[in-house]
Amino acid sequence: MRFKGLDLNLLVAFDALMATRSVSRSAERLNLSQPAMSAALARLREYFGDELLQLQGKRMHPTPFADELMPQVRESLLGLETMLSRSPHFDPRVSQRSFRVVTSDYVFASLIVPLVAELAQDAPGIRVDCDLPQPGTVQELEEGKIDITITPEYVIGGNHLSYVLYQEPQVVVGWTGNPAIADGTLTEEAFFDAGHIAVLLGGGKTLSYADRTLELMGRNRTIEATVAIFTAVPWLIEGTHRLSVMHSRLAAQLMGRFAIVSAPMPFEIPAMKQMLSYHPGRKDDAGLTWLRGRIEAIARRGELAKV
Numbered sequence: 001m002r003f004k005g006l007d008l009n010l011l012v013a014f015d016a017l018m019a020t021r022s023v024s025r026s027a028e029r030l031n032l033s034q035p036a037m038s039a040a041l042a043r044l045r046e047y048f049g050d051e052l053l054q055l056q057g058k059r060m061h062p063t064p065f066a067d068e069l070m071p072q073v074r075e076s077l078l079g080l081e082t083m084l085s086r087s088p089h090f091d092p093r094v095s096q097r098s099f100r101v102v103t104s105d106y107v108f109a110s111l112i113v114p115l116v117a118e119l120a121q122d123a124p125g126i127r128v129d130c131d132l133p134q135p136g137t138v139q140e141l142e143e144g145k146i147d148i149t150i151t152p153e154y155v156i157g158g159n160h161l162s163y164v165l166y167q168e169p170q171v172v173v174g175w176t177g178n179p180a181i182a183d184g185t186l187t188e189e190a191f192f193d194a195g196h197i198a199v200l201l202g203g204g205k206t207l208s209y210a211d212r213t214l215e216l217m218g219r220n221r222t223i224e225a226t227v228a229i230f231t232a233v234p235w236l237i238e239g240t241h242r243l244s245v246m247h248s249r250l251a252a253q254l255m256g257r258f259a260i261v262s263a264p265m266p267f268e269i270p271a272m273k274q275m276l277s278y279h280p281g282r283k284d285d286a287g288l289t290w291l292r293g294r295i296e297a298i299a300r301r302g303e304l305a306k307v
Contacts, residue, residue: 010047011073013040017053018070021060078144078281090286092123097287100129102137103150104201106230106250107274111150111298118294126291132229133201144279147288150295152209153273162277166299168247169271170210171262173233173254178241181263186243188266195224197236197244209272210245217269234258247272274299 016026017037027037045052052066062070101112108130119126133151140146141160150165172191174181180190199208207215208230214221225236233244234254251262276295282288 007043010040010044011077013037014044014052014069014073015077017041017044018062018066018073021053021062023060074143075281078279090290092119092126092287092290094125095123095287096125098127098129099147099288099291100131100145101148101150102131102133102141102146104132104230106247107150109231109253110247110249111295114298115294118298133206135205141277141279144281147278147282148292148295149275149277151275151277153275154209154212155206155275160277161280161283162275165274165276165296167271167273168249170213170245170265170269171248171251172243172245172265173237173251173260173262174243175238175240176259176261177239178243178261180241181243181261184261184263186263186266191243191266192219192221194222194241194243196221197233197242198223198226199230199233199244199246200226200228209247210269213269213272214245219267234260245269 013026013030016029017023020026020029023037023041024034026032027034030037032040041053048065048069050065051063053060053062103112112128112130116128119128131146133149133155137146137149141149153164172181172186174186174194176182180186180194198211200206200211201208206212224242227233227236230246230250231254233246234257236242237244238259245265248262251260254260255262276292278288278292
């Protein structure tokens with residue numbers, strides 16, 4: 001299909017070329033031959049009157065014009081994708097749609113597991129694909145490659161819509177045989193005397209909410225080990241005198257599976273704001289609105305369970 005003389009398929013090729021900065025990798029991404037992708041680049045150059053990608057050393061780099069064009073092309077492609085995914089009557093009972101959700105293993109255990117269980121009954125054709133946050137998550141959300149992210153407030157950024165899904169108090173967890181916390185209470189002195197397990201997210205580049213907040217407060221602890229996911233913490237706590245700080249919902253779930261106990265923080269720490277984010281181009285997407293509603297309902301049930 002052509003629009004003002006441009007084959008619209010070339011916009012897909014342009015997006016792949018800008019993402020990979022490589023003709024061969026773009027060809028692989030779009031399941032095309034390398035000569036076909038080279039021809040697409042040549043046609044793009046001819047249409048726009050610009051080189052778009054220039055070889056500098058051993059790598060290709062976009063021209064200033066291509067950098068300016070790239071967000072407009074991606075926004076257009078996202079708009080087309082959203083339009084094509086819409087139905088005047090979204091019916092979750094018969095929909096075969098897939099949604100990609102990026103969040104931590106903690107939110108996966110707290111919200112996504114019950115969500116998938118519900119969908120198996122109410123919307124059996126809908127698929128939820130989950131990923132952990134990575135350094136490129138914000139960019140993927142802006143490119144429309146992710147439907148929803150659920151992250152702490154300090155993690156979000158970029159050009160997308162977000163709102164507070166729920167707020168979560170932090171608690172301390174330890175082994176049931178640890179005398180400092182075994183009765184469900186903990187003193188501030190015992191907290192700082194103990195060794196701790198910290199959580200580093202996104203490939204070890206981002207502190208968890210609790211660890212980041214304690215660091216900003218200047219409440220330094222002795223970190224004996226770090227893990228990449230919250231659900232690994234109990235394995236390093238059982239049978240030891242180590243402690244860790246985590247979200248109250250996750251602690252409640254883990255206490256039913258491990259010999260651990262939780263206690264309130266022995267000093268004040270702000271509750272974590274868990275944000276749900278999505279691309280502004282999807283604000284009228286009936287399917288996504290429905291999915292957000294289901295997630296919000298599960299989050300509210302968790303809030304009521306704590307009352």
